[in-house]
Amino acid sequence: MNIIRFLSDVLLYTSPILFCTVGGLFAYRANIVNIGLEGMMYFGGLASVLAIFFTQSLFLGIIVGMVISAAIGVLFSYFSVNKNANFIITGLGINLLATAAGKYILVEMGLTEINLINIDRVVDLGVDLPLIGRLPFLGGILSGHTPFTYLSLLAVFAAWAVLYRTPVGVYVRVCGDNEDAGVSLGIPTAKIKYFAVILGAVFCGFAGYNVTVEQLASFTPSFTDGIGFIAIAAIYCGDGKPLKSSLYAFLFGAAKSLAINLAVTYGSIAILLKMIPYLAIVVVLFAVEGVKHSRTNIRGISHV
Amino acid sequence: MKKNDPQRNTKAAVTLVNAVSPVILAFLIGAVVILIARENPLSTYWILFSKSLFDFQGLMKTLHYASPLMLTGLAIAVTFKAGFFNMGVEGQLLVGAFAAMIVGTSFPAMSPVLLVPLCLVTGMVCGILFAAVPAVLRAFFNVNEMVVSLLLNYAIAIFLEYLTSGPFRNPSSGYVSTNMLPDNAILHHLGGTKLTIFTFVALAVFIVMYFLFNRSRLGFEIEAIGYNPSFSEAVGMNVGRKILTIMLISGALAGLAGAGWLMSEKYAYTLSFSGAVGLGWDGMLIALLGAHNPAGIIVAAIFYATLKVGVQNISVFTHVPSEIIALIQAMIILLLSLKMIGGPNTRGYKRIESLLDSGRRKEKIG
Numbered sequence: 001m002n003i004i005r006f007l008s009d010v011l012l013y014t015s016p017i018l019f020c021t022v023g024g025l026f027a028y029r030a031n032i033v034n035i036g037l038e039g040m041m042y043f044g045g046l047a048s049v050l051a052i053f054f055t056q057s058l059f060l061g062i063i064v065g066m067v068i069s070a071a072i073g074v075l076f077s078y079f080s081v082n083k084n085a086n087f088i089i090t091g092l093g094i095n096l097l098a099t100a101a102g103k104y105i106l107v108e109m110g111l112t113e114i115n116l117i118n119i120d121r122v123v124d125l126g127v128d129l130p131l132i133g134r135l136p137f138l139g140g141i142l143s144g145h146t147p148f149t150y151l152s153l154l155a156v157f158a159a160w161a162v163l164y165r166t167p168v169g170v171y172v173r174v175c176g177d178n179e180d181a182g183v184s185l186g187i188p189t190a191k192i193k194y195f196a197v198i199l200g201a202v203f204c205g206f207a208g209y210n211v212t213v214e215q216l217a218s219f220t221p222s223f224t225d226g227i228g229f230i231a232i233a234a235i236y237c238g239d240g241k242p243l244k245s246s247l248y249a250f251l252f253g254a255a256k257s258l259a260i261n262l263a264v265t266y267g268s269i270a271i272l273l274k275m276i277p278y279l280a281i282v283v284v285l286f287a288v289e290g291v292k293h294s295r296t297n298i299r300g301i302s303h304v
Numbered sequence: 305m306k307k308n309d310p311q312r313n314t315k316a317a318v319t320l321v322n323a324v325s326p327v328i329l330a331f332l333i334g335a336v337v338i339l340i341a342r343e344n345p346l347s348t349y350w351i352l353f354s355k356s357l358f359d360f361q362g363l364m365k366t367l368h369y370a371s372p373l374m375l376t377g378l379a380i381a382v383t384f385k386a387g388f389f390n391m392g393v394e395g396q397l398l399v400g401a402f403a404a405m406i407v408g409t410s411f412p413a414m415s416p417v418l419l420v421p422l423c424l425v426t427g428m429v430c431g432i433l434f435a436a437v438p439a440v441l442r443a444f445f446n447v448n449e450m451v452v453s454l455l456l457n458y459a460i461a462i463f464l465e466y467l468t469s470g471p472f473r474n475p476s477s478g479y480v481s482t483n484m485l486p487d488n489a490i491l492h493h494l495g496g497t498k499l500t501i502f503t504f505v506a507l508a509v510f511i512v513m514y515f516l517f518n519r520s521r522l523g524f525e526i527e528a529i530g531y532n533p534s535f536s537e538a539v540g541m542n543v544g545r546k547i548l549t550i551m552l553i554s555g556a557l558a559g560l561a562g563a564g565w566l567m568s569e570k571y572a573y574t575l576s577f578s579g580a581v582g583l584g585w586d587g588m589l590i591a592l593l594g595a596h597n598p599a600g601i602i603v604a605a606i607f608y609a610t611l612k613v614g615v616q617n618i619s620v621f622t623h624v625p626s627e628i629i630a631l632i633q634a635m636i637i638l639l640l641s642l643k644m645i646g647g648p649n650t651r652g653y654k655r656i657e658s659l660l661d662s663g664r665r666k667e668k669i670g
Contacts, residue, residue: 035450079638079641079642083642083643084642084643085641085642085643086641088389088450088641089592089640092588092637092641093634093637093638093639093640093641094638096581096585096630096633096634096637096638097631097634097635097638098634099630100581100627100630100631100633101631101634103580103627103630104625104631107625107627108341108625225458226454226455226458229451229454229455230455232451233451233455236448236451269466271462271465271466271469271470272463272466275459275462278455278456278458278459279459281455282437282441282452282455282456282459285447285451286441286447286452289445289446289447289448290445290447292446293447
């Protein structure tokens with residue numbers, strides 16, 4: 001296994017998880033568990049690929065992806081905030097709707113995947129960093145990634161800054177900690193929740209763009225591969241704190257990179273290695289939550 | 305409570321409206337999608353329902369298809385009742401099916417009287433074992449069962465894909481598939497229809513579950529936990545252990561569904577064993593549709609089986625892609641998450657109350 005390749009892939013596979021983690025933790029901190037991250041990512045990726053496929057414009061792809069994923073965010077928050085829906089089921093419905101829509105559109109177009117390889121600019125999106133790129137070891141790891149991969153790293157810090165350094169961030173946290181107190185202080189909690197969910201949805205859309213356009217240069221019906229749920233696991237492990245959750249996202253990205261890089265060397269059991277990330281997450285979740293649980297001295301269980 | 309209590313009638317009406325209106329709405333949206341595909345939604349829907357409900361052979365096929373759905377619907381409904389989510393039904397079903405396949409192909413000479421129950425029980429046990437992972441983590445370590453059971457679905461699907469394409473692959477098959485079950489492990493069709501014993505097994509399990517949940521102490525405790533887990537804990541229930549029990553029951557139902565579906569329909573494990581959306585996820589829709597009422601689960605399972613059978617005719621007689629059903633299903637789940645009509649103090653509830661009231665007054669005058 002090539003160590004530079006492995007570390008570079010860690011960054012590659014972590015970035016969509018990071019986007020979804022950042023997207024999900026806003027809602028999480030506003031006391032909404034967004035199971036629909038996966039579906040929002042799916043819709044974002046699908047919309048971006050379709051837009052690029054028909055217009056050949058990357059810029060339009062990004063915009064359409066943002067708009068569609070934001071629209072799904074609006075739908076989700078309308079259901080969960082205004083209509084008092086069971087948001088676990090809403091999220092699940094969005095996930096199922098996303099895959100169903102993707103497959104339906106593929107069948108209608110008569111394709112098994114929407115390929116963007118023929119569009120020149122999509123194939124070579126890697127950015128060579130000016131100074132870091134020339135460093136011997138770090139250059140190979142950090143340079144040559146696509147724009148949204150770098151953006152995902154910035155997103156973490158942006159999320160941290162919004163949550164802890166702006167009034168909106170304080171309101172979001174108030175919504176989660178004690179919504180009634182927020183209402184009594186005149187904080188528009190409904191609007192804040194909308195903001196948290198929609199912002200999160202747009203980030204998930206970025207994750208979709210990142211995977212479909214930048215990594216695969218195509219849309220395949222199962223491209224999300226559980227990334228949204230992996231992000232939820234990262235959020236749970238990291239208590240919804242941006243930096244801590246992101247560390248877990250990196251851990252899970254590393255597991256995925258390990259699985260894929262090992263698969264190159266081990267031919268026949270390569271399929272089995274794909275299990276590593278999912279099992280690793282369950283183990284990490286068990287370790288983290290188990291420790292948290294053992295530190296509480298309340299009898300019995302706390303419910304969700 | 306009196307038998308003709310108006311309060312109770314209103315509640316029943318509201319439940320019905322809440323269950324039926326998302327279905328209608330989803331079909332309307334589906335109709336728009338069909339129109340966009342330049343097909344006639346009315347004739348498409350007519351084909352969808354007529355051949356799977358109003359035709360004897362079609363109806364039997366629908367009941368056959370409803371059997372695993374009834375079980376997966378129950379598997380999810382029991383966990384809903386206690387207020388948490390077993391999202392691993394799909395994986396538990398696959399494990400149950402695969403285990404039944406291994407047992408069935410290992411003892412081809414065993415008498416069917418022994419082999420059939422052995423396969424079904426193995427499926428159940430393996431479903432339980434696989435459900436035990438999220439269950440134990442949840443009950444004793446407070447790890448979120450939803451995330452764990454969901455991620456394990458991915459892991460087990462990969463594992464079974466490996467087993468099917470490697471050690472257990474049937475070399476003479478043109479596509480990736482395991483060996484076929486021997487004749488002794490197959491549940492045969494009854495009287496020239498698609499129906500098998502499996503349907504009756506599923507119904508028997510349903511009756512057992514009905515009594516377990518409505519007439520036993522466990523059922524009462526589960527409902528109490530669903531309403532208020534902290535209170536249940538405070539009055540002395542061991543909530544952790546109860547959650548473990550429910551998850552294991554759920555896993556057993558899912559495993560049985562998988563084993564039964566293998567033995568009555570598929571006969572061999574393939575990579576598309578559970579279908580496009582997956583029987584476990586179909587169970588989610590059924591549990592949501594029929595959750596308020598035990599009979600609701602059966603009705604919902606038959607309704608959904610109708611769609612599954614009907615969609616095979618759609619692709620034969622029209623140009624509408626069969627994927628339309630997955631789309632409608634997702635829409636139904638999405639719309640079911642919001643209660644169209646809320647509690648007693650909302651506008652919709654009062655409107656239904658007054659509607660029923662005026663109906664009763666007319667009856668009196670008449």
